[in-house]
Amino acid sequence: MSKTAMGASQKDFESAVNQMKLLKKDPGNEVKLKLYAHYKQATEGPCNTPKPAVFDLINKAKWDAWNALGNLPKETARQNYVDLVSGLSSSSDSSSQVKPEADRKQAGYETLVMTSEDGITKIMLNRPTKMNALTTQMYQEIMLALEAASKDDSTITVLTGNGSYFSSGNDLTNFVISPDELEERARRGAILLRDFVGCFIDFPKPLVAVVNGPAVGISVTILRLFDLVYASDRATFHTPFSHLGQTPEACSSYTFPSLMGPAKAAEMLIFGKKLTAAEACARGLVTEVFPDSTFQKEVWTRLKAYSKLPRNALRISKQMIRNHEKEKLHAINAEESRILQERWQSDECMNAIMNFLSRKAKL
Numbered sequence: 001m002s003k004t005a006m007g008a009s010q011k012d013f014e015s016a017v018n019q020m021k022l023l024k025k026d027p028g029n030e031v032k033l034k035l036y037a038h039y040k041q042a043t044e045g046p047c048n049t050p051k052p053a054v055f056d057l058i059n060k061a062k063w064d065a066w067n068a069l070g071n072l073p074k075e076t077a078r079q080n081y082v083d084l085v086s087g088l089s090s091s092s093d094s095s096s097q098v099k100p101e102a103d104r105k106q107a108g109y110e111t112l113v114m115t116s117e118d119g120i121t122k123i124m125l126n127r128p129t130k131m132n133a134l135t136t137q138m139y140q141e142i143m144l145a146l147e148a149a150s151k152d153d154s155t156i157t158v159l160t161g162n163g164s165y166f167s168s169g170n171d172l173t174n175f176v177i178s179p180d181e182l183e184e185r186a187r188r189g190a191i192l193l194r195d196f197v198g199c200f201i202d203f204p205k206p207l208v209a210v211v212n213g214p215a216v217g218i219s220v221t222i223l224r225l226f227d228l229v230y231a232s233d234r235a236t237f238h239t240p241f242s243h244l245g246q247t248p249e250a251c252s253s254y255t256f257p258s259l260m261g262p263a264k265a266a267e268m269l270i271f272g273k274k275l276t277a278a279e280a281c282a283r284g285l286v287t288e289v290f291p292d293s294t295f296q297k298e299v300w301t302r303l304k305a306y307s308k309l310p311r312n313a314l315r316i317s318k319q320m321i322r323n324h325e326k327e328k329l330h331a332i333n334a335e336e337s338r339i340l341q342e343r344w345q346s347d348e349c350m351n352a353i354m355n356f357l358s359r360k361a362k363l
């Protein structure tokens, strides 16, 4: 649907509203909130209802989105709504078309960029405007990408981030749900977490993290399941679980104390101390730190040289190291996921997420 000098007509708007009802694929919470806000602004004007109670998570998030539009004119909101729906319809149209094999690989991932070159498969988190915060879709796509990488003919697999962050961890809007959905969503979240971490425990080839910028939460704890961790000196490592009413995951309740000693692990995992790249390297979480100005060049030169080493020897050596603790890691992963399932339903966790969503608290 094209824009006109006058903006979208009422007819365009109504047709977009109807198109939304036919949309097959869930566009995700973020887009749904935007659509809601623009619909309300287009039909009722600026937000005019009382702010919902703090525990009414879903209505509060909707109210915030509508209220954030301020005095945006109805015509502009109508046009924005039409544009949003038009973007969604064209992407779902194109995904339903049959594509040639080569295209399908690229189109398969919406939140990642996956490339293979010089014996290296690179999985890049690609949500730079949200600091590569991990949505449910992203966890699922990372698992698919790891499975594909485990079977391709590359020697090394790399995970990195696009933009200024490696990743800001779990996307906190994953928790924007109504109270009656909470139990079921926590149950599904725990399964997703267990399966996600399980893919890293079982990954059969050398796995390298290229930590291009700050890392938060699960994007820090998962690092101990990599074989090499290269970090820019701009990167920081932050696990603010207690601040979020949550507890450690990705086996870190076991791997961090064994890596850096219980006292240093407690400082990070219980008290949320943020480490610089140099500190993380001193504690054994990072293999090597590079100046940000030469980070990409130095790291990729190093990895290209490693990727020429005998592939099977690398793979077998990695598996020999991992096999000593694989069973234990899976048991710890299951237990941590079970505990988080309970935590996600706690008032402490809900309050922390509400604070983030209402921008009272930032790390």
Ligand SMILES: CCCC/C=C/CC(=O)SCCNC(=O)CCNC(=O)[C@H](O)C(C)(C)COP(=O)(O)OP(=O)(O)OC[C@H]1O[C@@H](n2cnc3c(N)ncnc32)[C@H](O)[C@@H]1OP(=O)(O)O
Binding pocket: 129, 130, 131, 133, 134, 139, 168, 169, 170, 171, 172, 173, 189, 190, 192, 193, 216, 217, 218, 219, 240, 241, 244, 246, 249, 356, 361, 362, 363
């Ligand atoms: C099923 C699996 C469960 C696994 C469990 C894992 C536990 C964890 O990972 S806990 C860690 C959770 N992460 C956080 O608590 C980080 C929250 N984010 C922040 O504190 C700040 O955004 C951050 C310090 C990372 C960056 O601050 P700024 O540089 O000031 O940028 P902005 O805050 O303006 O961020 C830009 C944009 O991105 C959105 N964002 C960033 N991180 C997240 C996140 N983790 N979840 C949701 N959204 C995130 C932020 O809201 C901004 O969005 P807009 O306002 O729409 O522009």
